[in-house]
Amino acid sequence: MIRFWDPAYQCFTFNQEDMTPTIEEYAALLRVNNVQPYKIYVKEPKPLTFKKMLVRLTxxxxxxxEKQIKKKNETICIPWSSLRDLVLNHPDMLKRVNLFALAIxxxxxxxxxxxxxEVAVVDLFERLKQGINPVPTILVETLRSLSSCRRKREGRFIGCAQLLNVWILSHFWKVERTPFHMFSKTFAPLEAYLEKEWPKEVTEQHWVSVFQNLRAEDITWRAPWIRHSVLLYRVGDQDWVPLLGLWGGMGYAPLLVQR
Structure with a gap:
């Protein structure tokens, strides 16, 4: 997919068709409901130290x-193995659930x-209890990573590949034939559907061929799971919206991505 990403316009270009994930689509896929939609994540001027965040969480x-904190390529983080035993054995069930969610x-x-x-992820997770909307942060890091990999023509995609995969399949492979209520509690029906409809051996060449020959009639522009809601199309009198991520920001033009 990175081969078809246009960093200048922040969109995929498949043959003659342009498309990109939107805040509304990601919010629907992630089922983010109990948040304040316009309360976004912004780093605190003086956040808690990583050690204090871990003590509060665990x-x-x-x-x-202090013993668990590591440094990897100038990045402060904690190994998953340090939290795994707590997820399984912590005496407080709520702590177990929270730590498992943090791991996701x-x-x-x-x-x-x-x-x-990573420390920035823990900080974001700590702020979720304040009702912030994580969707813009998740989306901007996806778009930033796509642009970075495309410009450098190398590197590893830093984002939720599974989420991006579900998004693109829902637009290209006519998933609307399967009632959306089937996906309400588990991804198992989606996996069963793909196993039935999808070729057993999907190669990179197959994907490239599909993307290069895509036509407008092959695309489901409004995915079946998108809910009716107010659309973000500008902020005040500005058409460009600044989106803030964990490790940077970018401009987002809703009028260009809404179709």
Whole structure:
């Protein structure tokens, strides 16, 4: 997919068709409901230290937290192995659930350091209880990583590849034939659908051929899972919206991406 990404316009160009994930689509896919939609993540001027965040999340001692903190390529993080036993055995069930959710954010959604949870991800996770909307942050890091890999023609995609995969399949492979309520509790029906409809051996050449020959009639422009809601199309009198991520920001032009 990176081969078809245009960093200048922040969109995919498949043959003659342009498309890009939107905030509304990602919000629907992630089922982000119990948040304040316009309360976005911004780093605190003086955030808690990483050690204090870990102590608050785990209820472990300062000495334990300090021992777990590692430095990987100038990135401060904690190994997943340090939290795995707590997820399985912590006496507080709510702590177990929270740490498991944190692992999803650190290992799947923002996988900057493989097998580790980065300090910025922990800070974002700590702020979720304040009702912030994580969707713009997730989207901007996806778009920034696509642009970085495309410009350098190398590197590893830092973002939720699974989420991007579900987004693109829902637009290209006519998933609307399968009722959306089937996907409400588990991805198992989606996996079963893809196993039935999808070729057994999907090569990179197959993907490239599909993308290069895509036509407008091959695309489902409005995915079946998108809900009716207010669309963000400008901020005040500005057509460009600044989106802030964990490790940087970018401009987002809703009028260019809404179709």
């Amino acid at each position: 209820d472990m001692a300062d000495a334990w937290a 954010y650190g290992l799947v959604i923002f996988q900057k350091v493989l097998g580790h949870l």
